[in-house]
Amino acid sequence: MRITLPRLINLTSKLKELRILLDPAGDTSRGAREYVQKFYPNLKRHNPDLPILVRECSGVQPRLVARYSDGQEVSLPLTNQEALDIHKNVEAVGK
Numbered sequence: 001m002r003i004t005l006p007r008l009i010n011l012t013s014k015l016k017e018l019r020i021l022l023d024p025a026g027d028t029s030r031g032a033r034e035y036v037q038k039f040y041p042n043l044k045r046h047n048p049d050l051p052i053l054v055r056e057c058s059g060v061q062p063r064l065v066a067r068y069s070d071g072q073e074v075s076l077p078l079t080n081q082e083a084l085d086i087h088k089n090v091e092a093v094g095k
Contacts, residue, residue, distance in 0.1 A: 010046050015095030017051045018090070019065040020078075024056040028079045032062040035083040043090070066093035 011018070022032040039080050044052055062078035062085065076089050 011050060011090075015050060015066055015094055016069050016070050017065075017067040018093070019053045019055060019067075020062075021055045021057065021060055021065065021081065022062045022078070023058055023060050023090070026060075026062075029060075029062040031081045031083050031086055033091040034076050038083060039087055064093065079089050 020036060022029040022036070024033070033036075040052065040054070044050075062081075063087060064076045064078055066074045074093055076093070078086055078089070081089075
């Protein structure tokens, strides 16, 4: 399967932290690992002041956690999602 580079996104200034939790070897985290490998560099390049944390932990279910300036947190499951689907989730929490 060929993955094309999705459009680059600039995330809202209301977003204060983005965390991606994944299992470094688990099958359910395959898309999350692929997203980090292929898309993280451009995401960080376009959002240099935003802390983007990638946390690896054996046995954990992959999740995307967004923390906003008002203290609100949004957590989305990434289990068995493809890298492009994860990118859509990142866009959604970053608007």
